[in-house]
Amino acid sequence: MPKTTERFTFPGALGEExxxxxxxxxxxxxxxxxxxxxxxxxxxIFAASRIAExxxxxGIAVLRFDxxxxxxxxxxxxxxxxxxxxxxxxxxxxxMRQQLQxxxxxxxxxxxxAAVLAAAEQVPEARAVATIGAPADPAHVAHNFQSSRAExxxxxxxxxxxxxxxxxxxxxxxxxxxxxxxxQNIAQLKKALLVFHSPVDSTVGVENAAKIFIAAKHPKSFVxxxxxxxxxxxxxxxxxxxxVIAAWxxxxxxxxxxxGTVIPKAVAxxxxxxxxxxxKFTNTVMTGSGHILxxxxxPSVGGDDTGPTPYDLLLAALGACKSMTMRMYADxxxxxxxxxxxxxxxxxIHAADCEQCETETGKVDQIKAEISIVGDLxxxxxxxxxxxxxxxxxxxxxxxxxxxxxxxxx
Numbered sequence: 109m110p111k112t113t114e115r116f117t118f119p120g121a122l123g124e125e126x127x128x129x130x131x132x133x134x135x136x137x138x139x140x141x142x143x144x145x146x147x148x149x150x151x152x153i154f155a156a157s158r159i160a161e162x163x164x165x166x167g168i169a170v171l172r173f174d175x176x177x178x179x180x181x182x183x184x185x186x187x188x189x190x191x192x193x194x195x196x197x198x199x200x201x202x203x204m205r206q207q208l209q210x211x212x213x214x215x216x217x218x219x220x221x222a223a224v225l226a227a228a229e230q231v232p233e234a235r236a237v238a239t240i241g242a243p244a245d246p247a248h249v250a251h252n253f254q255s256s257r258a259e260x261x262x263x264x265x266x267x268x269x270x271x272x273x274x275x276x277x278x279x280x281x282x283x284x285x286x287x288x289x290x291x292q293n294i295a296q297l298k299k300a301l302l303v304f305h306s307p308v309d310s311t312v313g314v315e316n317a318a319k320i321f322i323a324a325k326h327p328k329s330f331v332x333x334x335x336x337x338x339x340x341x342x343x344x345x346x347x348x349x350x351x352v353i354a355a356w357x358x359x360x361x362x363x364x365x366x367x368g369t370v371i372p373k374a375v376a377x378x379x380x381x382x383x384x385x386x387x388k389f390t391n392t393v394m395t396g397s398g399h400i401l402x403x404x405x406x407p408s409v410g411g412d413d414t415g416p417t418p419y420d421l422l423l424a425a426l427g428a429c430k431s432m433t434m435r436m437y438a439d440x441x442x443x444x445x446x447x448x449x450x451x452x453x454x455x456x457i458h459a460a461d462c463e464q465c466e467t468e469t470g471k472v473d474q475i476k477a478e479i480s481i482v483g484d485l486x487x488x489x490x491x492x493x494x495x496x497x498x499x500x501x502x503x504x505x506x507x508x509x510x511x512x513x514x515x516x517x518x
Contacts, residue, residue: 111131111132111133111134111161111164111165112131112132112134113129113130113131113132114129114130114132115127115128115129115130116128116130117181118173118199118200118203119199120175120176120181120183120192120195120196120199121176121192121194121195121196121198121199122176122183122187122188122192122195124176124177124181124182124183125181125182126173126174126175126176126181126182126196126199126200127151127173127174127179127180127181128151128171128172128173128174128200128203129151129152129171129172129173130169130170130171130208131160131161131163131164131169131170131172132164132169133164133165133167133168133169135167136167137167137168137169138166138167138168138358138361139168139169139211139212139213139357139361140168140169140170140171140204140208140209140210140211140212140213141163141168141169141170141171141211141212141213141214141215141353141357142170142171142172142197142200142201142204142211142213142214142215142224142231142234143156143159143160143170143171143172143215143216143217143220144172144175144193144197144214144215144216144217144220144221144223144224145172145174145175145217145218145220146217146218146219146220146241146338146339147218147219147220147249147252148178148185148273148275149178149217149218149220150174150178150179150180151172151173151174151179152179153339154339154340154341154343154346155217155240155339155340155341155346155349156172156217158340158343158346158347158350159215159340159346159349159350159353160172160350161350162346162347162349162350162351162354163350163353163354165350166350166351166354167354168213168354168357169208170215171200171204171208171211173196173200175188175192175193175196176188176192176193176196184276185275185276186265186275186276186277186278186281187278188281189280189281189284189285190219190222190223190226190246190281190284190285190288191284191288193219193220193223194223194226194227197214197223197224197227197231198227198230198231201227201230201231201234205233205394210231210233210234210392211231211233211234212233212234212235212236212357212360212361213234213235213236213237213238213353213357213361214227214228214231214234214236214237214238215237215238215239215240215353216237216238216239216240216242217239217240217241217242217340218240218241218242218243218311218312218338219242219243219246219249220242221239221240221241221242221243222239222242222243222244222245222246222288222290224237224239225237225239225242225290225293225294225297225320226246226288226290226293228293228297228299229293229296229297229298232384232392232401232402232414232415233384233392234299235299235300235360235361235384236299236300236301236302236356236357236360236361237297237299237300237301237302238301238302238303238304238353238356238357239301239302239303239304239320240304240305240340240349241304241305241306241309241311241312241333241338241340242303242305242312242316242317242320243312243316244290244291244315244316244317244319244320244323245288245290245316245319246285246288246290247285247286247288248312248316249285250282250285250286252268253266253268253277256268256277257282260277260278260279260282261279261282264278264279265277265278265279291319291323294320294323294324295323295324295325297324297325298325298412298413298414299360300327300328300329300356300357300359300360301320301321301324301327301328301329302328302329302330302331302352302353302356302357303317303320303321303324303328303329303330303331304317304331304333304349304352305317305330305331305332305333306332306333306334306335306336306337306338307332307333307334308335308336308337309333309336309337309338310337310338311338312338317330327360329356331352333345333348333349375396376396377396378395378396379393379394379395379396380393380394381393381394381403387404387411387412387414388405388410388411388412389403389404389405389409389410389411389412390402390403390404390411390412390414390415391403391404391415393415393421401415401416402414402415402416403415403416403417403418403421404416404417405417419454422454422506423452423453423454423475425502426450426452426475426477426500426502426503426506427450427451427452427477428502429500429501429502429503430448430450430477430479430497430500430502430503431448431449431450431497432500433496433497433499433500433501434448434479434481434493434494434496434497435448437492437493437496438483438493441489441492443483443485443489443492443493444483444484444485445481445482445483445485445493446482446483446484447480447482447483448479448480448481448482448493449479449480449482450477450478450479450480450497451477451478451479451480452475452476452477452478453475453476454473454474454475455473455474455476456471456472456473456474457471457472457474477497479494479497481493481494
């Protein structure tokens with residue numbers, strides 16, 4: 109299938125400009141995928157290029173980029189670590205969301221596979237995740253410079269040879285990978301997972317695939333890559349991976365046979381909510397300041413439980429407003445408030461059971477708020493802080509007359 113290629117940069121997690129390449133089919137684009145390359149590799153490694161080519165042939169656009177300090181991207185590799193790689197991935201997804209379309213598919217090769225597993229929860233639009241030769245624990249890469257570990261621990265940095273090239277590895281890199289808890293990310297993925305691994309992979313043993321697969325919840329799939337090497341240096345192996353991903357992801361991506369769902373963008377001062385096209389009630393919520401979260405319903409009413417319910421979000425807004433208002437008041441008054449916590453619940457009660465309600469028949473909404481105030485405070489100070497929570501802006505809004513205007517847009 110004919111394709112177009114765009115090259116550009118975007119700011120990464122550390123503020124450096126990262127070099128990116130977008131391969132997009134000339135015709136219908138079914139979905140967008142984000143690809144993470146292997147440890148110390150680049151976006152242009154053969155496996156990445158061939159997989160992107162295969163997915164583009166299947167109508168899936170692919171964005172791949174060089175992590176900070178690698179390839180054509182700015183920055184020093186020595187200042188990066190696994191966490192910054194995850195941050196770079198999230199930055200790439202944010203750029204796609206703002207300029208193109210958020211990725212529905214995340215693909216990671218080797219340590220890039222571990223990175224997409226860690227980043228997936230921060231990309232709510234992603235419905236499918238594929239890993240290729242990925243380690244179950246990011247600390248696995250430390251074996252590449254085990255002989256230099258003592259020097260790194262002693263001096264804080266050492267030069268090591270990786271794939272024939274010198275790289276500076278700092279102690280902070282070791283500390284970061286050893287502090288990762290990837291198994292928790294995998295268990296809480298809530299996205300379809302496809303695990304590729306070769307049983308003869310001498311770089312990352314196939315036992316890693318077993319650990320990832322066992323930790324994940326369904327839907328999950330495993331594909332053995334037979335005699336493939338770790339870098340998928342044989343063209344046929346990379347093409348096979350692309351074909352399998354395209355066929356498998358079609359079950360999960362929105363509108364596989366029509367243009368992908370475009371989530372509306374929020375401008376300053378607004379919130380945009382749109383269906384993801386996956387799941388009966390799954391929505392993406394975006395604020396004008398760029399914050400993103402999911403909204404859904406529980407399985408008991410037909411949802412997939414991928415995010416808070418609308419009433420959860422309402423209670424969250426009220427609780428956050430109360431907590432912030434108490435903090436603002438206490439700081440202004442010089443009160444020694446250590447911590448405030450608000451716990452809320454929503455229910456519908458019979459109007460007849462509500463003595464303070466004007467409504468006399470049917471049911472009325474009731475929100476209960478339990479407020480905990482901790483600190484070196486007098487009883488009078490605690491009471492004043494408690495009372496100010498009732499005057500938070502959101503509380504005033506939902507207890508006053510509200511007018512909602514809706515306009516049908518073409």
